[in-house]
Amino acid sequence: xxxxxxxxxxxxxxxxxxxxxxxxxxxxxxGSRQAGEDLLQAALERVxxxxxNIDGNPEGYLRxxxxxxxxxxxxxxxxxxxxxxxxxxxxxxxxxxxxxxVDHRDQVVRLLLQLPAGQRTxxxxxxxxxxxxxxxxxxxxxxxxxxxxxxxxxxxxxRQLSGFSLVLQNTQTGGQA
Amino acid sequence: xxxxxxxxxxxxxxHVPVRxxxxxxxxxxxxxxxRRLARRAAVTxxxxxxxxxxxxxxxxxxxSAPARPATPxxxxxxxxxxxxxxxxxxxxxxxxxxxxxxANSNLPPQEMWAxxxxxxxxxLTPAGHITTDDxxxxxxxxxxxxxxxxxxxxxxxxxxxxxxxPAPAASISYSCSTVSPTTMVLSAPDMAAxxxxxxxxxxxxxxxxxxxxxxxxxxxTGKVGSILETYWINAVTYLPVRxxxxxxxxxxxxREDIQWLPPTAANLANLxxxxxxxxxxxxxxxxxxx
Numbered sequence: 001x002x003x004x005x006x007x008x009x010x011x012x013x014x015x016x017x018x019x020x021x022x023x024x025x026x027x028x029x030x031g032s033r034q035a036g037e038d039l040l041q042a043a044l045e046r047v048x049x050x051x052x053n054i055d056g057n058p059e060g061y062l063r064x065x066x067x068x069x070x071x072x073x074x075x076x077x078x079x080x081x082x083x084x085x086x087x088x089x090x091x092x093x094x095x096x097x098x099x100x101x102v103d104h105r106d107q108v109v110r111l112l113l114q115l116p117a118g119q120r121t122x123x124x125x126x127x128x129x130x131x132x133x134x135x136x137x138x139x140x141x142x143x144x145x146x147x148x149x150x151x152x153x154x155x156x157x158x159r160q161l162s163g164f165s166l167v168l169q170n171t172q173t174g175g176q177a
Numbered sequence: 178x179x180x181x182x183x184x185x186x187x188x189x190x191x192h193v194p195v196r197x198x199x200x201x202x203x204x205x206x207x208x209x210x211x212r213r214l215a216r217r218a219a220v221t222x223x224x225x226x227x228x229x230x231x232x233x234x235x236x237x238x239x240x241s242a243p244a245r246p247a248t249p250x251x252x253x254x255x256x257x258x259x260x261x262x263x264x265x266x267x268x269x270x271x272x273x274x275x276x277x278x279x280a281n282s283n284l285p286p287q288e289m290w291a292x293x294x295x296x297x298x299x300x301l302t303p304a305g306h307i308t309t310d311d312x313x314x315x316x317x318x319x320x321x322x323x324x325x326x327x328x329x330x331x332x333x334x335x336x337x338x339x340x341x342x343p344a345p346a347a348s349i350s351y352s353c354s355t356v357s358p359t360t361m362v363l364s365a366p367d368m369a370a371x372x373x374x375x376x377x378x379x380x381x382x383x384x385x386x387x388x389x390x391x392x393x394x395x396x397x398t399g400k401v402g403s404i405l406e407t408y409w410i411n412a413v414t415y416l417p418v419r420x421x422x423x424x425x426x427x428x429x430x431x432r433e434d435i436q437w438l439p440p441t442a443a444n445l446a447n448l449x450x451x452x453x454x455x456x457x458x459x460x461x462x463x464x465x466x467x
Binding site for chain 2: 007008011012014015016019020023024027028033036037040041042044045047048049106108109112123124127128155158159
């Protein structure tokens with residue numbers, strides 16, 4: 001166990017540098033801050049298990065593991081779907097701001113989290129992680145065709161949801177949104 | 178939000194505020210180590226003495242670097258340690274108390290218990306208060322993980338598939354290049370194989386006598402890269418009672434105090450995680466499958 005403490009120190013340093021984008025991805029994949037932290041924690045645990053197989057920077061390995069763990073989890077535990085519907089309003093990691101721009105971004109993220117897990121994962125990996133369709137398919141353990149389909153349907157659904165959201169906003173503000 | 182939907186999505190996702198909690202890697206390491214201890218314990222106990230002997234034979238044969246001959250004192254001491262470890266009962270309960278220096282490191286003190294098919298890890302604050310209490314129990318049909326979180330006053334249990342035990346010779350295979358610094362040494366066969374290989378590789382040497390908590394002990398010590406490791410060996414039983422790992426050039430030190438206990442009712446009871454009656458059961462968090 002000796003050198004593993006050195007690995008801990010290395011990984012802590014790495015997280016100081018690159019932890020935020022990784023945790024952001026994990027939060028978006030799971031739908032809440034707590035679940036995102038748990039997911040990242042599980043991925044970090046796997047880093048220790050496979051330390052010798054990781055060549056240099058662990059970021060790529062962590063990103064793939066986050067996606068694998070998230071999708072694997074979703075496949076096996078349907079009840080998670082309920083937890084991932086929306087970011088909790090009380091979540092300190094996602095408090096709405098008072099500015100219009102931030103409010104709008106917050107709304108976009110909330111809509112994103114209403115998507116089914118597969119569609120959301122595809123969108124997060126494609127547009128936040130900037131993965132190619134092939135990389136996304138590899139990370140999700142599915143075909144490129146399935147990624148294309150999930151992304152397309154996810155974007156289509158987001159357009160529907162955003163339209164619905166605007167209608168609601170108009171209704172609540174007297175049509176001045 | 179239509180034509181530039183993907184741009185808006187990207188911007189929105191990039192601006193989700195996050196703050197990485199300190200110590201995430203340390204916590205992940207503790208969990209990894211707990212699981213590994215549990216697996217080792219399960220393999221160790223079921224495989225027994227034959228396992229240890231096989232492992233040692235394999236590890237010696239698998240040494241990838243030319244072995245330097247140990248001095249007579251080192252060879253005598255190491256052979257007695259290996260024999261003592263080989264001879265322990267499979268029902269032995271092993272207790273390890275781990276402390277780290279400096280005290281404010283990301284690795285708080287821990288108590289670890291390993292038995293026949295269960296391992297338990299108690300996380301502590303520097304002041305000795307319990308923070309978490311975890312156990313993993315293996316049977317051929319199922320693996321059960323249990324965690325009680327004293328800070329959140331919650332607990333969860335997760336049941337997974339049983340453990341398919343690896344073949345003894347394949348479960349641990351040390352060589353001069355792999356025995357350290359990344360090898361876990363938590364079960365008796367692990368420890369025997371590790372010491373045997375380290376001695377064969379010329380990494381540990383007898384270093385005189387000392388005492389640990391009033392018990393006369395002899396020392397085996399060696400440097401591996403920038404790490405200095407010292408084993409204190411009970412001079413009567415020849416079982417390791419303390420392992421110090423020092424990172425040279427830093428003030429970091431990990432101390433493991435080890436007790437090899439008989440399987441009395443009291444000792445076996447320490448393998449069970451108590452669940453306070455007023456704590457709330459929660460769903461196991463993601464990635465916590467046993």
